Amino acid sequence: AQSVTQLDSQVPVFEEAPVELRCNYSSSVSVYLFWYVQYPNQGLQLLLKYLSGSTLVKGINGFEAEFNKSQTSFHLRKPSVHISDTAEYFCAVTSPQQTGANNLFFGTGTRLTVIP
Amino acid sequence: GAGVSQSPSNKVTEKGKDVELRCDPISGHTALYWYRQSLGQGLEFLIYFQGNSAPDKSGLPSDRFSAERTGGSVSTLTIQRTQQEDSAVYLCASSLFAGMNTEAFFGQGTRLTVV
Numbered sequence: 001a002q003s004v005t006q007l008d009s010q011v012p013v014f015e016e017a018p019v020e021l022r023c024n025y026s027s028s029v030s031v032y033l034f035w036y037v038q039y040p041n042q043g044l045q046l047l048l049k050y051l052s053g054s055t056l057v058k059g060i061n062g063f064e065a066e067f068n069k070s071q072t073s074f075h076l077r078k079p080s081v082h083i084s085d086t087a088e089y090f091c092a093v094t095s096p097q098q099t100g101a102n103n104l105f106f107g108t109g110t111r112l113t114v115i116p
Numbered sequence: 117g118a119g120v121s122q123s124p125s126n127k128v129t130e131k132g133k134d135v136e137l138r139c140d141p142i143s144g145h146t147a148l149y150w151y152r153q154s155l156g157q158g159l160e161f162l163i164y165f166q167g168n169s170a171p172d173k174s175g176l177p178s179d180r181f182s183a184e185r186t187g188g189s190v191s192t193l194t195i196q197r198t199q200q201e202d203s204a205v206y207l208c209a210s211s212l213f214a215g216m217n218t219e220a221f222f223g224q225g226t227r228l229t230v231v
Binding site: 034043103104105 | 120151159161164222
């Protein structure tokens with residue numbers, strides 16, 4: 001089975017500063033990786049995903065993430081954050097080879113707080 | 117429908133009562149997931165349905181929790197004899213086909229408060 005670790009439970013950052021939210025995964029098979037965002041009092045929505053191909057993935061709202069197989073990481077970055085980016089961010093992993101049992105695993109989330 | 121729909125959006129119940137939470141997945145999505153999100157916590161996997169296969173119930177926290185999916189579409193999560201620790205947001209998600217290059221779409225959740 002796969003697992004995901006988000007090392008930072010909370011990340012405060014000043015407006016217009018860059019940010020990196022860390023995600024590491026564990027898997028013995030090939031993976032698909034996702035970042036979801038949850039704004040206050042809302043459900044989760046997809047920010048970006050890595051399936052194959054280019055290891056640098058661009059998502060909505062200026063976010064991007066880089067898949068690093070050797071370091072088993074999929075860190076999320078944004079060069080300049082806005083107040084509206086304040087939210088909970090979840091990293092998730094699944095495998096195209098995993099069927100039958102639950103195959104979508106989430107990290108514990110990182111709360112990004114943008115400070116004016 | 118256009119997205120995953122969950123009802124009710126909010127539910128307040130007395131300790132010891134049974135509750136039913138409903139999830140309408142996106143039409144045609146064969147995989148359906150239930151998660152629980154306690155205040156300030158991450159996502160706790162509860163149960164997973166894939167087509168006509170037996171569901172993966174490995175995440176259900178106790179035998180008070182059960183879920184069914186009728187006709188491969190609508191799912192109901194039932195909590196019997198609710199306890200205060202059951203208070204949380206219950207999220208449902210669906211995807212086109214599990215294990216392939218697809219994303220899970222989430223509903224807005226049902227906020228359950230047990231008083």
